Amino acid sequence: MITIIDLGIGNIGSVINMVKHVGGECEVSSFPSVIKRASKLILPGVGSFDRAMNKLREIQLEEVIFEKATIDKIPLLGICLGMQLLTNSSEEGKEKGLGLIQAETLSFKKEFSKQIIKERVPHMGWNDVHVLHSNGLTENLIEPSRFYFVHSYYVRCHEKKNSFMKSHYGFDFDSGINNDNIYGVQFHPEKSHKYGKKLITNFIKL
Amino acid sequence: MNNKVIICKNCIYDSSMPTVIFDDNGVCNYCLLIENLKNQYKTGTKRGEEDFKKIIDEIKLAGKNRPYDIIVGVSGGVDSSFMLHKSIEWGLRPLAVHYDNTWNTSIASENIRKITQSLKIDLYTLVVDNKESSDIARSFFYANVPELDGPTDIALAETLYRAASKFKIKYIFEGHSFLEEGISPLTKAYIDGGYIKDVHKKFGRIKMKTFPNMTFFSFLKWVILYRIKKIRPFWFIDYSKENAKNILMNLYDWEDYGGHHLENRMTAFNHSVYFPVKFNEDQRNNTISALVRSGKMTREQGLMEYNKPHYVENGLVEYFKKRTNISDEEYEKVMKGEKKSYLDYKTYKKRFERLRPLFFILAKANLVPMSFYLKYCFPIKNNK
Numbered sequence A: 001m002i003t004i005i006d007l008g009i010g011n012i013g014s015v016i017n018m019v020k021h022v023g024g025e026c027e028v029s030s031f032p033s034v035i036k037r038a039s040k041l042i043l044p045g046v047g048s049f050d051r052a053m054n055k056l057r058e059i060q061l062e063e064v065i066f067e068k069a070t071i072d073k074i075p076l077l078g079i080c081l082g083m084q085l086l087t088n089s090s091e092e093g094k095e096k097g098l099g100l101i102q103a104e105t106l107s108f109k110k111e112f113s114k115q116i117i118k119e120r121v122p123h124m125g126w127n128d129v130h131v132l133h134s135n136g137l138t139e140n141l142i143e144p145s146r147f148y149f150v151h152s153y154y155v156r157c158h159e160k161k162n163s164f165m166k167s168h169y170g171f172d173f174d175s176g177i178n179n180d181n182i183y184g185v186q187f188h189p190e191k192s193h194k195y196g197k198k199l200i201t202n203f204i205k206l
Numbered sequence B: 001m002n003n004k005v006i007i008c009k010n011c012i013y014d015s016s017m018p019t020v021i022f023d024d025n026g027v028c029n030y031c032l033l034i035e036n037l038k039n040q041y042k043t044g045t046k047r048g049e050e051d052f053k054k055i056i057d058e059i060k061l062a063g064k065n066r067p068y069d070i071i072v073g074v075s076g077g078v079d080s081s082f083m084l085h086k087s088i089e090w091g092l093r094p095l096a097v098h099y100d101n102t103w104n105t106s107i108a109s110e111n112i113r114k115i116t117q118s119l120k121i122d123l124y125t126l127v128v129d130n131k132e133s134s135d136i137a138r139s140f141f142y143a144n145v146p147e148l149d150g151p152t153d154i155a156l157a158e159t160l161y162r163a164a165s166k167f168k169i170k171y172i173f174e175g176h177s178f179l180e181e182g183i184s185p186l187t188k189a190y191i192d193g194g195y196i197k198d199v200h201k202k203f204g205r206i207k208m209k210t211f212p213n214m215t216f217f218s219f220l221k222w223v224i225l226y227r228i229k230k231i232r233p234f235w236f237i238d239y240s241k242e243n244a245k246n247i248l249m250n251l252y253d254w255e256d257y258g259g260h261h262l263e264n265r266m267t268a269f270n271h272s273v274y275f276p277v278k279f280n281e282d283q284r285n286n287t288i289s290a291l292v293r294s295g296k297m298t299r300e301q302g303l304m305e306y307n308k309p310h311y312v313e314n315g316l317v318e319y320f321k322k323r324t325n326i327s328d329e330e331y332e333k334v335m336k337g338e339k340k341s342y343l344d345y346k347t348y349k350k351r352f353e354r355l356r357p358l359f360f361i362l363a364k365a366n367l368v369p370m371s372f373y374l375k376y377c378f379p380i381k382n383n384k
Helices: A013-021 A032-036 A049-058 A062-070 A081-085 A108-115 A193-205 B029-041 B046-063 B078-089 B106-119 B130-142 B150-166 B193-203 B216-225 B241-252 B265-278 B284-293 B299-307 B316-324 B328-336 B349-354 B356-364 B370-376
Strands: A002-005 A026-029 A041-043 A076-079 A103-107 A123-131 A145-151 A153-157 A163-169 A171-179 A182-185 B070-073 B094-100 B123-127 B171-173 B229-231
Touching (some): A002 A013, A013 A193, A026 A032, A041 A062, A041 A081, A049 A062, A049 A081, A062 A076, A076 A081, A123 B078, A145 A193, A153 A171, B029 B284, B094 B106, B094 B150, B106 B241, B123 B150, B130 B150, B130 B193, B150 B171, B150 B193, B150 B216, B193 B216, B265 B328, B349 B356
Parallel strands (some): A002 A026, A076 A182, B070 B171, B171 B229
Antiparallel strands (some): A123 A145
């Protein structure tokens, strides 16, 4: 059973559909009591970093998620903004992140203007994803896989070992991050058809 | 006569509005209309998405060898901003077109800049002379008619067509969503280029030079000769304003301006002061009813929201008076003065009615909106 965390911001319907589509069972909740007894968590996300962090604190989920991930060590998957929330901080806002993976969330726009890169922001559409080292999520993924992205901020890990997938948009960035049982992907597996199906199936099997 | 007001069981439209009628279950004709539209366009279903995808393919084919595929009219508001975002996602090459009536809030202008720059979308802006814009607003105010904001609608439509012809673009995307905004009921509000001309001739003080008015012949030219089509993507695909706002804020640092239509001071004044005070009509029920219908708000929440006073931005009324150069006394006089309508002025309405069969064909071909045909080509019954 996968528990999908609902922050009440953004549409999580497609995540639910994808889990069900590949034969997984899921429940959706924003209650600490429900999250506390979860055996697997997905943290989806659309919206802004600060708003999501504030919401997590408001409904008293920050601590619960932190404990589930670090003490109970259940598999946790952050998607898009959900992945960015796993990092220490974001250039999008002022709030601290969950700090579950040693990484920062940075702005494409800022970096593009520094490096004089003439790409659109957000990075939007299908793009290649290269697996840097394999783990439970990467099983049977062909090289490169193609996933669907929509984001204006990207993640940079402090240490190479925490980055297991990379993609290129203007420059290389970490499109998949991992620390033990904690996973984050920048793309949307729920919108990535067969590649997404494979990745979600792998997550169910963890 | 029974004066009891009946409220629809499904939304918050009530029997005080002309053209609202109820069925045996107490549900209004507009709820029924929305249901029919939903069935017709298969809104938000796989079929609807597929139908829309076919339209996109058609557009891409037509835009081949041209620099742009579509025009998106932008205001800095949520619908048009999100439309730009989606257009890029759909792989289209949009030209953003903005009609600046010089009453914009700075939030709106900033939003337009942020999105077009981020997505590297070219922006074509037509700015009307600000004195002229004030003069036209003053004319409609002194004419005692409810269409204070009408000239902006006409000028925007004309600007979109002009840009389309200039850059040889055949499609215009409109951000309307009947699920989020409803279909505004047929009221006595009306606007066309002839009406603007007549009101301005009678009450204007300076010549109309830069205002992009749409005459009867330019209208026919755009739809018959240029055959420019208007498409409403949100009639096909799933759309939620709330969702769109979240995405825009996250991806573009887009800023919320706090309410439907409030991104422009002229619209805000019209919507939250002029219309409710002078004409005792409240246009918020369109949006609220739409949200109630689609279950985004309960009926009770909707009625509560509707009964709240209008939010009026600090200094809005003063701004209007200053821009139009209307004294406090004059302002009060007009606000409490007589109510007139388009029937008191020269318009193209009779011509539209005479040419109804032609407009039916044009509406069927997506060249004029179906709502134009239904609203403008039939005489409106005066059941006051």
